Amino acid sequence: MAIEVRIPTILRPYTGGAKIVEGSADSLAGLIADLEINYPGLSDRLLEDGALRRFINIYIDDEDVRFIGGLQAPLADGNSVTILPAVAGG
Amino acid sequence: MLEIAAHLVDAMVAHARADHPDEACGVIAGAIGTDRPDRFIPMVNAARSPTFYEFDSLDLLHLYREMDDRDEEPVVIYHSHTATEAYPSRTDVSYASEPNAHYVLVSTRESGADQGPFELRSYRIVDGEITEEPVVIVDPVEHRE
Numbered sequence: 001m002a003i004e005v006r007i008p009t010i011l012r013p014y015t016g017g018a019k020i021v022e023g024s025a026d027s028l029a030g031l032i033a034d035l036e037i038n039y040p041g042l043s044d045r046l047l048e049d050g051a052l053r054r055f056i057n058i059y060i061d062d063e064d065v066r067f068i069g070g071l072q073a074p075l076a077d078g079n080s081v082t083i084l085p086a087v088a089g090g
Numbered sequence: 091m092l093e094i095a096a097h098l099v100d101a102m103v104a105h106a107r108a109d110h111p112d113e114a115c116g117v118i119a120g121a122i123g124t125d126r127p128d129r130f131i132p133m134v135n136a137a138r139s140p141t142f143y144e145f146d147s148l149d150l151l152h153l154y155r156e157m158d159d160r161d162e163e164p165v166v167i168y169h170s171h172t173a174t175e176a177y178p179s180r181t182d183v184s185y186a187s188e189p190n191a192h193y194v195l196v197s198t199r200e201s202g203a204d205q206g207p208f209e210l211r212s213y214r215i216v217d218g219e220i221t222e223e224p225v226v227i228v229d230p231v232e233h234r235e
Binding site for chain 2: 008009010055057059062064066082084085086087088089090
């Protein structure tokens, strides 16, 4: 499944500066593993102890993956995945 | 330094006062690469807390898509402190994830929701390091049609 992945500014050092990269997988977990092959170190910014980091938001098209299965969220050909670090503080 | 028009400073302070005692938060977008804040975008603090702020995740997606459509980036990311100084907390530093943004802190600890003294200071937060910078009032961005 060819998936377009939009990368936030802070993670572009892992993708050689690219704002949009392509991956292939049928689940979010598979996509992250696939991206790690071409962009080593990226998965560690998205995952902690095998789970999605709390303050990284990942969307498949218009949906926050938290509501559609998290790491098990399914991906279909043509989906667009967007990664956005939370804007938060105290 | 942060160069910003007076009406945008006023808007951040008004928002902080309006949301006091909860923290207020938002973005001022500007054309990519110009480093000039232009479009004021107050956001809802989904945490609705006097000590924490967070943009709702779908609000965040819509905001970034809109900025992308308009060739903008978040030049200023602002939030308020309601009982402490206008200086980034450890939480602020650990969540700061826009390396090119100016992080503006407004403190309403002195006057709360009322007109009166407030603090407004600006910082760069990059790789966990805080660097304070002067806030310089300039004329508003011109829009040529």
